[in-house]
Amino acid sequence: MTSSTQSSLLEGLTEPQQKAVLYQDGPLLVLAGPGSGKTRVITHRIAHLVRSGELASSILAVTFTNKAAGEMRRRVQTLLSERGQDATRILACTFHSFGARVLRGYAAEAGVAADFTVLDADDQAKACKQAMVESGEGTAHLTPRTVLNEISGFKDLLISSDQAVSEARDWRARSVARIYSVYEKVLRRSSALDFDDLLCRVALLVRNHESVRNQLQKRFRNILVDEYQDTNHAQFSMVLDLAKQHRRLCVVGDPDQSIYGWRGADLGNILKFEEHFPDARVVALGENFRSTELIVHAASVLVQNNRQRRHKELRSMRGAGEAPRYSRCMDERLEAARVVQEAQQASQNGMPWRSMAVLYRMNSMSRVLEEAFRREGIPHQVVRGTAFYDRREVKDLVGYLRLVANPHDELALSRIVNVPPRGLGSTSFSKIELHAARKGIPLIDAMAAPKEAGVLARAATAATALAAKIRGWRHSAETQSAESLSDMLGQIARESGLESHYLAEDREAADQGESRVENLAQVVSAAAEFVAERSMQESQDEVGTPWGTALDALRAYLERIALVSDSDNFDPERGAVTLMTLHAAKGLEFALVCMVGLEQGSLPHARSLDASGDLEEERRLCFVGMTRAEDRLLLTSAAVRTVRGQTLATIESMFIRELNNELVHEEETNEASDDDQTLPSHSSHRSGLRAGMRVRHPLFGIGTVEGISPRGSGTAVRVAFAAVGHKTLMLEFAKLQILG
DNA sequence: CCGTCCGAGTTTTTT
């Protein structure tokens, strides 16, 4: 390699960044604080590997979302194409899609069906419920949710259902373990895998199957893992086994940004990297090129309240900038109004809408914000309100598609067996299910010969017809080319009867605005786009199989659908304000960030308020949100919030207290929505007093108004006094002086 | 077998 090769690649990189790009003598941990040029380091490192002679196809780059993978591939390509080199054979993908690819390539060795379906969360829940019924375990104190969580935990730790059963020590654990066994049977019967299978089955495959391990080690000599702080045990085990021969492993992450502990992410993976790899080199990137000094400092002050962390200095490489601001609003509608006002003001100062984001803890908080933005006519995009693929009609069509791709998919079958209504109700379907179970034949075969199950003639005819239709579609999928995928989907939408079914429903609910038939059409056109996209980038020679037939294309399309993430449908070019959860915002940056709902119970979330480890994760989540902001940061809370129909007073987030000196506290006026009819009482209007206002009482001193409500013929005011705590006073008698 | 009504449970975050 010539020195000119290096200089062009390393240009503009800081010294630690260069080290992270160049070091190739063993395992490398890059501790990358927010805004420290992490993506730049990874892309340059990959480009450097290729330039120094490594085959592009020997590089595996694991990212957190498909979007990030695509972006990485694009950026590496740009770096490489200057010298006429090619990045297309680099495999950049998520852990889950890597897992799916490996399992398709080594289905026999892994002991899975080659045409397996990936279950979505809904089906997983259904499969779990079914397992609870079939296992006959008393389910009174076990919810599918908790059972599923525990099953997920087992799979993460690579514990099989047999092991779980034999290691169960009490009655409850035995019960869960038995359900786990039956759950596995249900999935196997359906040739289905859940998300965790995509990780744990690969981890077990590379651990136990020497020849597969050797092949994969040989193929992927260079491994990079982004967002390493969010890997779980199965992922760690997989990476360890894949990398242990060549030891050319580079992991990048930030313990302070670990926010997926609830789904098994193990902070120990990054905190103890050097214990796992004693010869590892560590490079810390603490210079922040994204945010101004006051923002970085505030975020840093907050996260320093955590105990479980690796100390790392964060320095802003930009000017001081504006201090982050905090506004306590009276309720969530006024909070939304405050956010809208902030966005409008920024816009007037020349900031484009696409550089602004509103972040919240829970998806349910998006609605009131969305309404406010819509009312003001501000362009905005909600990154997953209800995801497109969660809609009923879309799931129905996808159900048919899944059956064509994998006729054993019982979960898909039970979803669509009577949609549209075809005279095959639950009674007959259960009989067919029972018959299949008794004879030990696949459900779809029992559907084809329903008479034996002893169902009514009408139901039998319907069952035979449905089975025949599925067989017919499958036949054409096998014989047609990949290009005709979308035509095929259109055909299935029509011939299944879904289209006319939903056409009728659309007519009945014409006022609803959204057309279900249009959504069906969108699935069809999305498939067309998918095929076009794929043929443009040519076959990437991945571990999976190349596609020739429509069936191959269909499988790939279904897999894509199953593995899309929320942030995958974030489009930075849309010229709109982005509304999304704090989790979805990871890895992104915006000139202006508004974080709403800084309240105990929201952020930190109620579920984390007991265990201290969880609380630290909430603090990290807050840290992640704050560090998305480049120039301006506004935090807000609502003194009163309506959740599930109940309006309750809130307590300000403890994080606000921790940040106290770093924030400029706004005096809330909330003049913007005086026309709002939902304000608690008119008397409060007359007096001009509002929650969040500062008042002085002759005896109790200075306090903040928390709420106002009618009481008898007068008005009660609840005030939090700095000196004496909470008091409820009658407005008419208490001599309150309004400070603002 | 199908539609409607009623009551119960909501479960943070997501691949």
Next chain:
DNA sequence: ACTCGGACGG
């Protein structure tokens, strides 16, 4: 507030 599942009447 909202959705899902179960019971009941057509």
